[in-house]
Amino acid sequence: MNGPLTGTGTLLRLALRRDRVMAPVWVAAAALLVVSMPRALGAVYATGAERASLAASMNANGSMRALYGPVFGESLGALTAWRSGVFGAVLAAVMSLVIVVRHTREEEETGRHELLCSGAVGRRAPLTAALLAALTADAAVAVLIAGGLAGQGAPGALALGLGIAGTGVVFAAVAAVAAQLTGSARTAKGLAAAVLGAAFVLRAAGDAGTPGAGSALTWASPLGWLENVRAFAGERWWVLGLFAAGAPALTAAAYALAGRRDLGTGFLAARPGPAEGRLGSAGALARRLQRGAVLGWSAAFLTAGAVFGGMADGVAEVVGGNERTREIIERMGGRSGLTDAFLAAMAGLLGMAAALFAVSCVLRLHGEETAQRAEPLLAHPLGRLRWAGGHLAVAFAGPALILLLAGLGLGLGHGGDAAATVGACLAQLPAVWVFGGLAALLYGAAPRYAAVAWAVAGAALALGWLGPALDLPRQVLDLSPFAHLPRLPGPGGRQPVPLLVLTGLAAALTAVGLAALRRRDMTA
Structure with a gap:
């Protein structure tokens, strides 16, 4: 029946x-x-x-x-x-x-x-x-x-x-x-x-x-x-x-x-759009599609930064004389003083979360393709690289915005030098871009496995969050790009080589992904 x-x-x-x-x-x-x-x-x-x-x-x-x-x-x-x-x-x-x-x-x-x-x-x-x-x-x-x-x-x-x-x-x-x-x-x-x-x-x-x-x-x-x-x-x-x-x-x-x-x-009911289109480029369309996500993540990062910054002054009281807790915080944020180490650790965690945002922005391309909204656009005089470039611009510029707001929140919550906390958060960008580049490579070369980028970013977040507490070997922690970044705020910030290497790696991954996208069949 x-x-x-x-x-x-x-x-x-x-x-x-x-x-x-x-x-x-x-x-x-x-x-x-x-x-x-x-x-x-x-x-x-x-x-x-x-x-x-x-x-x-x-x-x-x-x-x-x-x-x-x-x-x-x-x-x-x-x-x-x-x-x-x-x-x-x-x-x-x-x-x-x-x-x-x-x-x-x-x-x-x-x-x-x-x-x-x-x-x-x-x-x-x-x-x-x-x-x-x-x-x-x-x-x-x-x-x-x-x-x-x-x-x-x-x-x-x-x-x-x-x-x-x-x-x-x-x-x-x-x-x-x-x-x-x-x-x-x-x-x-x-x-x-x-x-x-x-x-x-x-x-x-x-x-x-x-x-x-x-x-x-x-x-x-x-x-x-x-x-x-x-x-x-x-x-x-x-x-x-x-x-x-x-x-x-x-x-x-x-x-x-x-x-x-x-x-x-x-x-x-969805709001009706204007009688005439107002989006003059693929980049404008990508920004319009990703606008809600950028605003939501921006508000969340500003709030999280303020909360973590407010906790920084009380971290010494919380740790007290527990050397093991102090050691974990120093493993996460460096040995530049307990408060600076805590702020550096929080900046690192926010950077790892920003990697998830970058991956989601890149994989929006996959969603547009599988929903068959990309094909009508590409049927016009619009190349694949221009179409993908709009979303990739959001994927690489968006994390800069949300980490900037997170750094401002850290500084305001802590009541200290906001420029130092902003610099600490923005220093996470090269590692964030590596995960965006990886997502671009997987989407361009093997879209069926594009979701693997989520797993890799999640594994990096787990390593950064639980690895120091579980006392994992240095070789395991070094698998994450974030482990090679300078620990800011604090001394030792003048380390441009890791930043340049990671930025170059992100650019290479993205370039290979775009080259593969030009050559493969769409919806393949």
């Missing part, structure tokens, strides 16, 4: 097959971020007294509470939940919203949804399959986290795993609603990501103002619900009921909206 859920199982298997690479990578990243933390924390804070001192200093610092949340216990499990719980939940949320939008709005936008629904597929089957695919990935995250942390205490490990997975499920439902409201996959992802950003800001504002995660702002955010589960610190199992209630409510809203709209349309 043909009912509203007919074909759900088949569509679910199709979604899982299409995500057979992407989803496991996301699951592994979210789980490893959490599971690797006890070892790193145990190496730094080996005794109960050191962990108690850390918890007290973190809870007394409003900036630290805003970034990570409050600490509810002194065990390694409680510190793991504090240090990585929110960020693991953010990764699970991003994974979930990408999966749901990919198998709903993106399918409608490309026309594949209409083709599938012409067969024996029920009206609610595609949305149901997308939600089940996200639920499967979130369940895998919960299992890996619970299993990996079981040695720290089974009840706490299960509570943390369920809380992180619950956050992912809630934002899968948020993405399902966004997919019904908007007419494009990009807008749907942006809307769902904006909700996630608002949730993070609400939690941060609540935690900064009120210790103990008891603020109304904290309770208004799903990320705040995760904190209030209090894994490894007297678990509040009833808080998980908020996830169990919120996700079905949002899912019901998505189903109701899906039943009241036409296929391919959204409730938020």
